[in-house]
Amino acid sequence: MTTYILLLRGINVSGQKKIKxxxxxxxxxxxxxxxxQTYIQSxxxxxxxxxxxxxxxxASIESLILKTFEFEVPVLLFEAKEIKLILENSPYLAAETVAANHSYFVLFKTPAEDSLKQKLQSETFLNEEFSISSACIYLKCNVGYGKAKCNNNFFERKLKIQATTRNYKTMSKLVALAGFFN
Structure with missing residues (x-):
């Protein structure tokens, strides 16, 4: 039996694509x-x-969601151990960054092309830092994600992929629910 972490992109945002x-x-x-086990409403x-x-x-979960809730939702699926490694490898785990809720993870549905990652990596933004790995972008938003230029839509456009973003607290909770931290 394998433990997985499923992330749905873009549900329950501004009253769109509601799933309890x-x-x-x-x-x-x-x-x-x-x-x-589910965690929060996102x-x-x-x-x-x-x-x-x-x-x-x-494919089965996407089909199930379409049949049950009557709309399509991008589904990202990881083995729990993959999420644990992503979390542990973040360069933005300093206590003050985590405590201020400035550490985020933009998780890729499919790998991004190396040329697009290299082009993006050369860009810089005031109050925002990021580091690109094979499975995600580690993002530090010094003024919070709500004001960030480097949001999920920005990275999807730049890398031409589907992605979903979670904060450190959510990633930690998912790893704990998967049984890694008790």
Whole structure:
């Protein structure tokens, strides 16, 4: 049994694409996923499955969401150990950065092209720093994410990929729900 972390992009934002987590949990359990746990209302789910193929799981969950909630949602799926490593490898884990809620993770649905990553890496922005890895962008927003130029849509446009952003607190909680930190 593998523990996965499922992230839905763009649900429950400004009244768009509303999914109650209790309904999502129920749908995923009926589908056959085990030990389903949700965290806050932004589409964060930890579950276990015998299915080892992430593409099969993603396609099945996307289909389930379309059938159940009648709209499409980008689905990002990671093994829990991948999220744990992403979290641990962040260059923005200084206590003051984490405490001020300035540390973010822009997680990629698919890998970005190296040429686009290199081009983006050369850009700089006032009050914002970022570092690009193979699976995500580590982002530090010194004045908070709400005022950031480097937001999820910005990175999606620059890298021509789908992504979703989570803060340090959410990433830590998902890793804890997956059983890594108790």
């Amino acid at each position: 987590m209790v309904d999502l949990k129920l749908a995923l359990e009926k589908f056959g996923l085990k030990n389903v 589409g964060n789910v930890v579950f276990e499955s015998d299915e080892l193929s992430k593409p099969i799981l993603i």
